[in-house]
Structures are given as structure tokens and as C-alpha cells.
């Protein structure tokens with residue numbers, strides 16, 4: 177039987193107090209809705225229908241390029257009405273799984289089980305909450321069988337005492353939804369078409385309605401405001417840190433790491449506190465990351481060490497390298513094995529060969545550097561003439577003295593030597609020494625201006 181997923185994402189989310197549609201708020205660097213889509217995708221559904229309304233254009237644009245079937249719900253007349261908009265695109269023979277675009281952490285296994293149970297009768301995911309206020313309550317008969325969902329606003333005080341709530345997530349045979357959803361009315365406090373009313377209608381016709389308990393309250397928690405979003409952020413980060421620990425990664429503090437993308441680690445990796453990982457980051461065996469580092473879309477080879485306060489974006493670091501503390505490796509930086517980039521060094525579009533060293537206070541951009549090169553403190557590649565960017569080439573074994581200014585385009589040949597303080601504008605051939613600085617003059621008998629005799 178084929179599976180059709182319907183994701184409800186038309187609500188405004190006014191309590192977020194933001195101009196961004198609620199489902200586009202980021203959780204671990206990814207829109208809430210994308211989390212839901214990614215999880216749904218793991219069930220291999222025939223289609224994923226997204227019901228959009230508030231900010232529909234923006235929501236759609238954020239999901240561009242993905243195989244999704246878009247349904248517009250112009251007016252938000254309730255969850256039942258929302259699912260009804262998606263039904264025309266769904267055949268009788270499938271199972272429908274309804275998800276909320278603002279409930280991002282439901283385990284895939286829970287969804288799988290729910291879908292599995294719903295082949296012939298609807299199945300509803302419920303949760304027991306200490307504070308069920310605001311939720312639809314699950315009403316059961318004396319035998320504990322499901323009777324109905326009653327919304328908080330429609331419930332009596334007695335019903336409000338029930339702590340078992342509707343998570344909103346349900347699976348049902350499509351033919352049941354086709355039969356009963358159009359019959360759901362809106363004579364309730366909110367004048368809305370409630371999706372769970374479908375269950376009561378089916379029940380009245382003798383259909384069995386199943387319920388399944390969620391594994392935890394957090395796993396089915398939705399986002400209505402920034403506070404709830406922050407709770408889920410910590411929960412997801414906790415899960416990720418736990419998975420890393422279980423995989424053998426050593427974390428100085430599992431509560432102080434943020435993974436906003438994917439982080440893949442080899443054996444014996446150590447990560448100190450307050451590190452942030454974005455995009456796709458790969459750390460090889462034995463890599464050590466110091467405190468307060470930010471790494472985005474970066475690969476680090478085995479045995480390399482990134483010291484405190486370093487920022488690496490779209491960089492590739494070989495094995496046995498040392499980076500930082502306080503290094504900034506920008507897009508297109510690649511370090512060969514055993515290379516060293518020290519404090520207050522910025523690199524961009526720089527291929528730095530094996531064993532080369534840029535230990536202090538330098539800017540190396542648009543640079544093609546061989547291996548075994550030594551760059552002295554304060555060296556700058558002047559890659560920009562105000563209009564265009566130019567390349568600096570530095571051959572194997574070259575030595576660039578401190579405070580050199582390499583005005584690109586320029587080339588230092590292999591084993592070339594640049595004297596400290598030089599401004600280099602012309603190529604330096606293999607093995608040559610280039611001295612490009614004003615000659616020192618010492619003036620004898622010179623008196624400091626403003627120095628007067630006090631007696």
C-alpha cells in the first residue's frame with residue numbers, strides 16, 4: 177500500500193512575533209518544515225503534500241527544488257479543512273500520514289509504527305503531559321477505548337483534567353478520510369473544522385480507532401513561540417551530542433556543542449567546549465578541536481589540531497596540521513599535510529603546500545603556495561588592486577621574511593628568499609634574494625625635536 181504524507185504548514189504562528197513564517201524558523205540551522213520533510217522522506221512516501229497558507233510563497237521558495245506537492249489553504253479554517261485541501265490529490269488506496277510543519281522531532285520509527293498500524297483503521301499518536309492546557313484531550317470509555325478528541329476550548333472542567341492529549345499526528349486509510357472528512361462540521365467554539373472529528377465519525381460507523389503513545393513529550397512537542405523553539409534546539413543538540421559520545425567522540429561538555437548540519441568524526445576525536453559546526457564537517461582520526469571554534473563545510477585530516485578561537489569556512493585541512501589559536505581560514509583554503517597556520521592569520525582561496533608555515537599575523541589570499549615555505553610574521557599578499565583580484569605564487573622552500581608585502585600578480589620562485597620588510601612587485605627567481613626596502617641611514621649628532629634644556 178502506498179503512503180501519502182500531508183504536512184500542515186498554513187498557520188501564521190503569531191506567537192513567534194516574527195515576520196518569518198513559523199515553519200521557516202531555524203532549528204539546528206534548518207527550517208522546522210525541512211526537518212519534518214526530511215523525516216517524512218525516510219518513510220519513502222509516494223508523495224509529500226505540503227499545505228501552505230500564511231507566507232505560502234516564502235515557504236515554497238524555501239523548499240525549492242524538492243519533490244513536493246503544494247496545496248494552498250487560503251483561509252485557515254482548521255486542521256480538518258487543511259487536510260481536506262490535500263485530499264483531491266490522494267487516491268483511495270493509500271495510507272495518509274498527517275504531520276505538522278511545526279513539530280520537528282518525531283522519531284522516524286514512531287511514524288513508521290503509526291503508518292504500519294493504520295493500514296485498515298486510523299491510528300492517532302497521543303502524549304501524556306503534566307500540563308495539557310491548550311491541547312485537545314483524549315476521551316476514553318470505561319474500557320479505555322478511544323471515544324473522541326475534545327479541544328481545550330470546547331472541553332468541560334472534567335475533560336480538561338485529562339492529561340492524555342492529541343499530538344495532532346495521525347495516520348489513516350485514505351478512503352476513510354475521503355468518506356468522513358467532508359462531513360466534519362465546524363459547530364464548535366472556534367468555528368473550525370477539526371481533523372480529529374473524523375475519528376468520532378468513523379467510530380460512530382463502527383470503525384476501530386487506535387491510539388499509540390509517543391515515546392516522550394519532547395518528541396511530539398510543537399513550536400508556538402521562541403521559548404519552545406529554544407527548548408527543542410537544546411533537545412536536538414543533546415541528541416546529537418549523545419550520538420557523538422556513543423560513537424566514541426570525546427566532548428569536553430556535551431551541553432556545549434552545536435551542530436547545525438552534519439558532523440562526521442573518525443576515531444579518537446576530541447572537541448572542546450563551545451564549538452559550532454555548520455554545513456558538512458568531517459573530522460579525521462585523532463583530530464582535536466580547541467574551545468570556541470566555528471567550523472563550516474570543512475574537512476580536517478587525521479591528527480590535525482585546531483586550537484582555540486579559530487574560524488574555518490569551506491576549508492580543507494590535511495593531516496598533522498596545526499591551525500590557530502585565533503586563525504581564520506576562509507573559503508577555498510587548503511592546507512597540505514603538516515602545514516601550520518598560527519594566530520591572527522587570515523587565508524582565503526589559498527592552497528598552502530605540505531609543511532608550510534604561516535605562524536603569525538598574516539593575510540594570505542589568492543595564493544598558490546608550495547611545500548616547505550616559511551612566511552614571516554606580518555606578511556601580506558596584496559591580492560586586490562581595487563578592481564581585480566590577482567594571484568601570488570610561491571614556490572617550494574621559499575622564505576618570506578617578516579612584514580613583506582607581496583603585490584600580486586607576483587611570483588616567488590622555489591627557494592626564493594624575500595628580505596624582511598620588502599615590498600615585492602617583480603618576480604623573484606629560483607634561489608634569488610630579493611630586498612625591496614628603503615636603505616637604512618643613521619644620522620650622527622641628531623637632536624630630538626622639542627627636547628629643551630631644563631636648567
Ligand code: UD1
Pocket residue numbers: 184185186187188227229249251252253254255256257258276277278310311312313325327341342343344369370371372398
Ligand atoms: C491541534 C489539535 C489539538 C492538538 C494540537 C497539538 C485540532 C483541531 N486540534 O490544536 O487536538 O492537541 O494540535 O499541537 O486539530 N494548520 C493549518 N491550517 C489550519 C489550521 C492549522 O495548516 O487551518 C496547521 C498549523 O500551521 C499547525 C497545525 O496545523 O502546524 C496545528 O495547528 P494549531 O492551530 O497549532 O492547532 P491547535 O489548535 O494547537
Ligand code: CA
Pocket residue numbers: 398400
Ligand atoms: Ca499548535
